[in-house]
Amino acid sequence: MDAEVIKRSFDDSGLRCTPQRYAVMAFLMECNGHPTAAEIFKAVNRVDPPSSRATTYNNLRDLVLAGLVREVAVEGRAARFDAKGVRHHHFICDRCGNVEDLAWYDVPRPASRTLGKRILRECELIFRGLCTKCAPRRASR
Numbered sequence: 001m002d003a004e005v006i007k008r009s010f011d012d013s014g015l016r017c018t019p020q021r022y023a024v025m026a027f028l029m030e031c032n033g034h035p036t037a038a039e040i041f042k043a044v045n046r047v048d049p050p051s052s053r054a055t056t057y058n059n060l061r062d063l064v065l066a067g068l069v070r071e072v073a074v075e076g077r078a079a080r081f082d083a084k085g086v087r088h089h090h091f092i093c094d095r096c097g098n099v100e101d102l103a104w105y106d107v108p109r110p111a112s113r114t115l116g117k118r119i120l121r122e123c124e125l126i127f128r129g130l131c132t133k134c135a136p137r138r139a140s141r
């Protein structure tokens, strides 16, 4: 993964790039799946300088708040993390907990004025169901 890309994303977000935060970003950017905080901790603990569990979790939270990392919250399961720059929705399998990316499309917004709120962020969807591994083989047409 290109170190310049990671450094630039830190610059853009205003978050200080510490070696530990860098390690979390580098791991998430080269990882294809959606690891849990525990998996991220295991991975960054192997690189130098090692991070404590608390530091790793704090850094993850900072990265999420800075908008560099996306947290995919799943009730009843550990949250998954994702550093993909391209916006996308998610699909979560109810049986095995597998998280997959779905291509982005715009979700229609409710008219802000009727809600009395200002919606600043795009809506990100999580679809639930069974993944191809868990769904019955003979899908009825």
Ligand SMILES: [Zn+2]
Residues within 6 Å of the ligand: 093, 094, 095, 096, 097, 098, 130, 131, 132, 133, 134, 135
């Ligand atoms: Zn599944």
Ligand SMILES: [Zn+2]
Residues within 6 Å of the ligand: 034, 082, 084, 088, 089, 090, 100, 101
């Ligand atoms: Zn994703």
